[in-house]
Amino acid sequence: MKTEVLIVGGSFAGLSAAMQLVRGRRNVIVVDANKPRNRFAAESHGVFCLDGKTPAEIRATALAQLQAYPTFRLIDDSAVDVEQTQGGFSVTLAGGASYHTQKLILATGITDRLPNIPGVKEHWGKSVIHCPYCHGYELQDRALGVLATGEMSFHQAALIPDWGATTLFTQGQFKPEAEVLEHLIQRGVGIEDCAITQVVGDGEKIQYVALADGRQIPIKGLYVAPQVTITTPLVAKLKLETVEAPLGAAIKVDDFKESSTPGVFVAGDLSNPMQSATFAIASGTMAGIAAHRALIFNH
Incomplete structure (x- = not known):
């Protein structure tokens, strides 16, 4: 199956990116196994207008709003492999399905080492x-x-x-x-x-x-302050550059959240040196807008 943008990760960053893209009338697939890093917290605090909501409530609200857009699709699975192809990327899921996408957004894939x-x-x-x-x-x-x-x-x-x-x-x-x-x-x-x-x-x-x-x-x-480990295999497959951050390695991105591999954008804790729900939402917004612009201007 083909799509314009495939987003790996369906928590705050990934769904925020998806919202920008579906409102730009682009076809978007979000692949998510629903095991977010924040699943251990009973409540999310300090998030504008959402203070005290559980991470699950926020995700459910975001999904309900996204599913009102006809170009949005959610797949309950994990991305395990990726390769560059002519005109984009081919992403393979744990369940065996494969999807071709013009642009790719990574918004998951780190684990806390306690x-x-x-x-x-x-x-x-x-x-x-x-x-x-x-x-x-x-x-x-x-x-x-x-x-x-x-x-x-x-x-x-x-x-x-x-x-x-x-x-x-x-x-x-x-x-x-x-x-x-x-x-x-x-x-x-x-x-x-x-x-x-x-x-x-x-x-x-x-x-x-x-x-x-x-x-x-x-x-x-x-x-x-736990150290973090990059656990998604897609980072190594795509040979993305990393930088050292206070809590461990993070993916190197530019001001528009694009990685060292053109067409691959990275949002949320995977690329943010400072990490919170609000920063994840903001970086997802930027990644979604930047991916949309990349589709338009063919870069």
Whole structure:
């Protein structure tokens, strides 16, 4: 089957891109297995006019609106292979179907690498979180911690005192020094070098963190800046260039979200150094508009 634009990923970025294209009266296929990165969060916060909605509610609303356009189609599957062809790209899905598209938008394909500490994964997206702007307000005025995973955690720890009393857990590996340490102290951040060995709670709310020396520190919210891994095989297949970002590799794009391979646009967390629902929506909008312009001007 042929289409003008195929979008891999049907969450905030991919559906935002699709909206621009269907309103431009272009044929669009969105391929999505409905396993978004934000599926662990009960609510999305800080999204204009959508504060407090669940990611699933936002997706359902977007799909309902998109399905009112006759040139939109959603396919519940995963893209596993791609090759460049004359005039576009051929994308193969896990179910075996193949689609030819003139332009391709990638809007999915990264996975969070969480610290291998018991209790972190179980509380992820609830009381173990990564973004104060997304979830910090709900954890305000209580004991908070930052689990250091790299130097980015120092920046994170300097932000968090605006929401509550903060302790930076360096794990004995990532210790701030000089001006960074002075700034954290000025912000009232406590420094704990003994490693967290377990996060204890009921799977929703944390009660405390257990340290290697046997102490138990009451913590109600724990911030983690996870490293990310590119997991979609399409990036390697297309030989897309990457750049190093604070949380790991990201796809290199220009101001219009076009990658190093002409005709391939990349939106959302896969290309955004700073990641949030709002940034994903904005980048999807740009990718959709840019793909439409590329169809018109044949580039």
